[in-house]
Amino acid sequence: MKAQDYPPEVLELLASLKRMPGVGSKGAERLALWFLQQGRNEAQRLAAALSTAVSTVGYCPCCGFFSTEGKLCTACSDTTRDSSLLCLVEQPTDVLPIERCGIFRGLYHCLGGKISPLDGVMPEDLSVEKLLERVRALPGCEVILALSSDVEGEATALYLAEQLSPLPCKVSRLAQGLPAGAGLGHADPITLMRALQGRSGLL
Numbered sequence: 001m002k003a004q005d006y007p008p009e010v011l012e013l014l015a016s017l018k019r020m021p022g023v024g025s026k027g028a029e030r031l032a033l034w035f036l037q038q039g040r041n042e043a044q045r046l047a048a049a050l051s052t053a054v055s056t057v058g059y060c061p062c063c064g065f066f067s068t069e070g071k072l073c074t075a076c077s078d079t080t081r082d083s084s085l086l087c088l089v090e091q092p093t094d095v096l097p098i099e100r101c102g103i104f105r106g107l108y109h110c111l112g113g114k115i116s117p118l119d120g121v122m123p124e125d126l127s128v129e130k131l132l133e134r135v136r137a138l139p140g141c142e143v144i145l146a147l148s149s150d151v152e153g154e155a156t157a158l159y160l161a162e163q164l165s166p167l168p169c170k171v172s173r174l175a176q177g178l179p180a181g182a183g184l185g186h187a188d189p190i191t192l193m194r195a196l197q198g199r200s201g202l203l
């Protein structure tokens with residue numbers, strides 16, 4: 001006797017949902033059942049949103065943050081922002097906690113990671129050339145290193161400070177107080193605001 005189970009279409013849906021980060025077997029089952037109970041409209045809305053996001057969202061050609069259809073992101077196209085301040089972050093998602101703390105009015109540069117020879121990430125894998133190019137075009141600007149406070153983040157900060165030293169810019173870094181070894185996403189807005197306000201010069 002074969003045990004009763006969901007129809008194959010539902011099993012396929014469960015398998016897809018389970019592949020998503022943070023969704024285990026139980027979570028996948030809850031989501032799938034919710035969609036089945038909601039009927040066609042909810043599923044079509046999700047399918048359309050997913051398809052549109054995946055096909056139109058990419059990265060800003062200037063700073064590397066998320067943008068739509070290869071256009072400049074909101075920050076890069078905002079002429080009221082202070083272009084003499086360039087906040088350097090590891091990942092595009094690191095921009096959001098800084099924006100949410102509400103005091104930074106400059107521009108960003110997303111490196112795309114941090115130097116980590118053990119994981120095979122070398123400086124040439126990161127958006128360093130593009131950063132140097134931007135800094136050359138903005139003489140007198142301040143580059144604020146907002147990297148994580150772990151070993152790789154420190155090594156990346158030192159490497160970048162060295163690369164930036166011949167250029168006409170100031171280099172500073174966030175004040176201490178951010179959680180050691182964690183990325184910006186783990187910092188609460190007040191800690192992040194203090195870290196930005198209390199930043200110290202490197203060069």
Ligand SMILES: [Zn+2]
Pocket residue numbers: 060061062063064065072073074075076077
């Ligand atoms: Zn941008």
